[in-house]
Amino acid sequence: MTDRPFIRRLRRTHSEAAALFYLAICAVLLVWALVATMGDDSGESMAGVIPLLATAPGSLVVLALPDDPLWFIAAVALGAEVNAAVIGWCARALGRGDGPGPAS
Template sequence: MTGSGRSLLHRLRHVLGDVVALVYLAICAVLTVWAVVVSVYDSSGESMAGVIPLLATAPVSLVLLVLPDHAAMLVLAIALGAVVNAAVIGWCSRALRRGPGPGPKP
């Protein structure tokens, strides 16, 4: 439990339930599926389509690129990067919608 009485999982579900975060996750999923399809049908083996979803989920996905060299690890890095970025986007969206709270009095 945290100080406000909510578990970490409940808070994560709360920020990931934001519309802006869900749109970001959907865009990342579409980019990832597109990159996989383009890479599978590229007979030359020189497709750079995987870079697009990787950059869309930076900086977390770039940090996770140190994982072992395998296609599944690339997808894992993109997925974790998308979830972390969506949580930050959801938190920011809710904070901006909430507006200024009681701040320090001058």
């Protein structure tokens, strides 16, 4: 089985510590929001807003999806993955030192 360039790039991006730390924070926020929402009998919990904002702009697609907890989880997971890929790419670029050279 050949290793596809997209999968290789995704694996390399998610191997950065900053991206893994971000994904862990998003997972904790998502679990907290689900527990807080299930524990609220009034149905007026706003706990779901926190993971949505933490994974925006990718997770804001949930506004167009049907009102279902599975769609909410999928939108937050998708937003977290996209943002983690961007964070990993930025961390790699900063680590390489691809910035402009010193001014002469």
